[in-house]
Amino acid sequence: MALVRVISSDGAAFLVSQRLAKRSGKLKTEIETFRKSSDNSEAQPEIRIVTIRAEILRLVLQWLQQHQNDPVLPANQNEQDGRGDAEMGQSQWDRDFLAPMDLGIVMELILAANHLEVKGLLDITCKLVESKITGRTVDEIRTAFKLKSDFKGNEEEQTRLENRWCVEN
Amino acid sequence: MADSIENICDLPPELLEEIFSKLEDVTDFQSVINTCPLWHDIMEYRKTARLFGKVLPILMKVKDQKTLHYPIKNMLLFRQVCKEWKLETDRQLALHHHFKRTETIQRFLTHASTLPEGINPILGNSVTFEIDAQRDFEPCLELIRRHGTYIKTIFLSFLIRNFPLNELQSALKFMPNLEWLIVKVHVENWIVGDQAPVLPPLPLLTKVSLLTEDSYPQAGPNNNQLERFINSFVIEYGAQLQSLTCSPVLLRIESISNLLPNLTSLEIKESPYISVTEDDLHTLSQADWALEFLTILCHGAPTIECSTGLMTMLNSFSKTLVSLDLSFKLERSINPSELNVFPCLKNVTLRIPVSPLPEEMKDRVNSLSVRCPNLKILRIATLYYPWTYYTIVEYKL
Numbered sequence: 001m002a003l004v005r006v007i008s009s010d011g012a013a014f015l016v017s018q019r020l021a022k023r024s025g026k027l028k029t030e031i032e033t034f035r036k037s038s039d040n041s042e043a044q045p046e047i048r049i050v051t052i053r054a055e056i057l058r059l060v061l062q063w064l065q066q067h068q069n070d071p072v073l074p075a076n077q078n079e080q081d082g083r084g085d086a087e088m089g090q091s092q093w094d095r096d097f098l099a100p101m102d103l104g105i106v107m108e109l110i111l112a113a114n115h116l117e118v119k120g121l122l123d124i125t126c127k128l129v130e131s132k133i134t135g136r137t138v139d140e141i142r143t144a145f146k147l148k149s150d151f152k153g154n155e156e157e158q159t160r161l162e163n164r165w166c167v168e169n
Numbered sequence: 170m171a172d173s174i175e176n177i178c179d180l181p182p183e184l185l186e187e188i189f190s191k192l193e194d195v196t197d198f199q200s201v202i203n204t205c206p207l208w209h210d211i212m213e214y215r216k217t218a219r220l221f222g223k224v225l226p227i228l229m230k231v232k233d234q235k236t237l238h239y240p241i242k243n244m245l246l247f248r249q250v251c252k253e254w255k256l257e258t259d260r261q262l263a264l265h266h267h268f269k270r271t272e273t274i275q276r277f278l279t280h281a282s283t284l285p286e287g288i289n290p291i292l293g294n295s296v297t298f299e300i301d302a303q304r305d306f307e308p309c310l311e312l313i314r315r316h317g318t319y320i321k322t323i324f325l326s327f328l329i330r331n332f333p334l335n336e337l338q339s340a341l342k343f344m345p346n347l348e349w350l351i352v353k354v355h356v357e358n359w360i361v362g363d364q365a366p367v368l369p370p371l372p373l374l375t376k377v378s379l380l381t382e383d384s385y386p387q388a389g390p391n392n393n394q395l396e397r398f399i400n401s402f403v404i405e406y407g408a409q410l411q412s413l414t415c416s417p418v419l420l421r422i423e424s425i426s427n428l429l430p431n432l433t434s435l436e437i438k439e440s441p442y443i444s445v446t447e448d449d450l451h452t453l454s455q456a457d458w459a460l461e462f463l464t465i466l467c468h469g470a471p472t473i474e475c476s477t478g479l480m481t482m483l484n485s486f487s488k489t490l491v492s493l494d495l496s497f498k499l500e501r502s503i504n505p506s507e508l509n510v511f512p513c514l515k516n517v518t519l520r521i522p523v524s525p526l527p528e529e530m531k532d533r534v535n536s537l538s539v540r541c542p543n544l545k546i547l548r549i550a551t552l553y554y555p556w557t558y559y560t561i562v563e564y565k566l
């Protein structure tokens with residue numbers, strides 16, 4: 001089985017099968033570039049991902065492993081027919097996978113899935129963030145994202161007023 | 170000294186936190202949390218605030234594919250959560266929200282007039298106007314007249330026939346806090362007048378982008394028209410400008426070097442009938458500018474030759490240049506002895522016609538990377554007919 005070493009920003013190496021790695025658009029391109037520039041076709045590619053740390057990279061690879069037999073979705077797939085959601089977004093495994101994560105980790109996963117071009121993972125993580133926002137109050141959002149208001153004096157009231165004409169119309 | 174600290178990791182976490190909190194750029198923050206688990210844990214509590222700037226555009230893109238637009242309701246919520254979220258949301262709103270028609274502007278003005286005094290109705294400090302009919306200009310001017318003090322960045326795209334420059338002057342008067350002015354015009358549609366127009370003082374303005382277009386040859390008087398148009402900006406704001414985007418005609422203004430003493434970023438954009446000449450390259454090489462960013466973008470096929478003149482021009486900025494983006498014909502290999510050392514140069518993009526083979530191309534530009542010890546990214550964009558298409562090969566060094 002052909003393998004590839006994927007190395008995180010903080011130096012952890014993950015040895016995965018090329019077949020699995022190629023389900024990430026970015027890793028696929030990197031493996032192909034390595035093949036073209038290497039004289040030895042047996043050489044094992046090594047790919048350094050400088051923007052993703054080990055904890056996040058492990059999660060991405062874990063998700064890929066679970067979904068290795070799903071059909072690969074093109075990055076610009078039009079999902080208006082709604083089928084994409086049913087197939088990719090709603091499995092019990094995905095729900096259990098995301099459930100223990102705090103939103104800081106989910107945001108890092110969004111950045112990682114976007115960078116590595118893993119469409120299915122990007123969809124479910126974005127959907128999770130959306131669900132913590134849409135229809136919520138500002139205070140609920142702050143609690144969910146563990147944020148404190150850092151507006152001073154009347155700045156918060158000002159922002160509310162700036163928004164007013166938009167909200168009312 | 171027994172107490173000296175040799176490694177940054179030996180610093181106490183509180184001190185590291187203080188240092189990391191000072192990083193303005195989100196990418197730098199990301200690098201910190203990605204460096205090691207300790208640094209991640211120190212800054213973990215800031216992740217949801219700081220990463221939002223990178224996550225929001227992705228959320229908008231993903232949502233976009235399904236519903237075609239991101240709900241404004243959510244954007245308004247984001248503005249109220251905390252300062253960082255507000256800043257990033259306003260940045261995105263400015264990118265995606267354009268004023269185009271009289272009706273939209275008037276609706277905005279009506280709603281804005283219901284707000285109490287001292288409240289900024291613009292949601293941020295950037296506005297874009299895309300005006301293509303004279304009748305739409307009056308409401309645009311009205312908006313600027315009423316709320317111009319909140320505007321720091323304005324993009325005015327005016328594709329109006331026979332539009333007089335003094336109209337623009339009157340708009341600028343109401344934006345005393347303007348930092349970046351972008352104007353896009355069809356030069357032949359403008360009436361600059363015989364007298365050089367007098368633009369109002371804008372003390373905070375440091376960036377100007379004059380995106381002038383022409384659709385037929387600029388013979389005699391029209392070329393003067395363009396030169397006068399550019400000249401009026403250079404005369405009024407030249408001394409304070411750090412960044413300028415402009416037609417090559419800029420370089421034909423007399424003693425242009427002295428008129429822009431603080432320039433650090435220059436982008437020259439060719440148009441269909443105005444290309445960069447050998448004389449322009451000579452003027453550039455004589456200019457007394459400490460340029461950090463230099464871009465020369467071609468329109469259509471690159472016309473600049475890989476000449477001694479080009480090398481002399483590049484060498485004249487060798488001490489300061491950080492980023493270079495250049496369109497030219499790469500007919501031959503560059504001899505390393507023609508080039509100075511560029512100690513600060515980090516990013517280079519070369520846009521060249523497709524003719525040389527990729528391998529040859531690499532050889533031809535190799536000497537460039539030899540002369541740039543700190544080069545991080547070299548991009549070679551190969552342009553091909555009809556010159557709007559190109560492929561980019563990126564070499565990470």
